[in-house]
Amino acid sequence: MKHFYFLLVFSIAFLFSGCKKEVVFKDYTLQGAVFGTTYKITYLHATTNYQKSIDSLFLKMNSSLSTYIPTSDISRINNGDASVVVDAYFMEVLEKSKQIFLETDGFFDPTVGNLVNAWGFGPKKESINLTAAQLKEQMQFVGLDKVKLVGNKISKESPEIYLDFNSIAKGFGIDVVARFLDSKEIENYLVEIGGEIRTNGLKKNKQPWVIKLVDPIASYDSSGFKNINLSNKSMATSGNYRKFRISDTGKKYVHTINPKTGDASESNLLSVSVIAALDCADVDAYATAFMAMGLEKTKVFLLKNLHLEVILLFTNTEGNLSEYTNYTFKN
Secondary structure, three states, X not given: OHHHHHHHHHHHHHXXXXXXXXXXXXXXXXXXXXXXXXXXXXXXXXXXXXXXXXXHHHHXXXXXXXXXXXXXXXXXXXXXXXXXXXXXXXXXXXXXXXXXXXXXXXXOOHHHHHHHHHOOOOOOOOOOOOOHHHHHHHHOOOOHHHEEEEOOEEEEOOOOOOOOOHHHHHHHHHHHHHHHHHHOOOOOEEEEEOOEEEEEOOOHHHOOOEEEEEOOOOOOOOOOEXXXXXXXXXXXXXXXXXOEEEOOOOOEEEOOOOOOOOOOEOOOEEEEEEEEOOOHHHHHHHHHHHHHHOHHHHHHHHHOOOOOEEEEEEEOOOOOEEEEEOOOOOO
């Protein structure tokens, strides 16, 4: 009888082990909308579609950092609510912003939010014809050194200071997704939000993650693109050639605000792409800072920061489109 019972238990165990579901590894490409733009995430050799989990991360980020959502933490802080307890996302973005604010001598500064609005590029559609007096009034509320984290709350020297992390948020969102994929032990992925990119590992057939960048000046191949190897790197681009406004007097204003002067006038630097083995939030912030710095100051900065590679598009003294780069292109 004992022998029969043993055989029965063994048979049932064998039956269940034989029915165990086989693990299937697949390559996934997820797409959707976030931060007023689109995202595309490709990850390889995984067992799960993480679309819902990633969308949930984006929702949490928006509830913390979006100036376009009236109930978000940053919107409440901008409206003078000093009781807001900020989350880890807010703390990290503020810390990174302060780091790059110092490194760039204030050319990256998320407190230009009032000026972004005043020039007509933010959630508040205001004037794009600021007088000298109005500009001076707004400038007293600019300076990230006037914002501090006290415990888990934000302290501002003046309630009128308006924080705007949109110039770093896309890159940070990419980093949040990258960390999530790392936590799932996914080794090979590319995360793109609105043109900003971060990769890890290799793509199929152990080939590097190579992206094609439109080359408006010269062609490295017949299709008019440059090939950029982004394996284990991040890339962000900032430019004024698409997002601008024309005033009633016909003057052109661009969305990149110079934190030193409050000016929104167009410079000869049209586009900046930054490539580095850093978090995408960092290169996103550097790209914004370089647009505010202008061509010559950016060149000087790069001499002291050799870990950053750039592609700068600008108009030369003859009015023609030119390029400055320290990136080595490969066919």
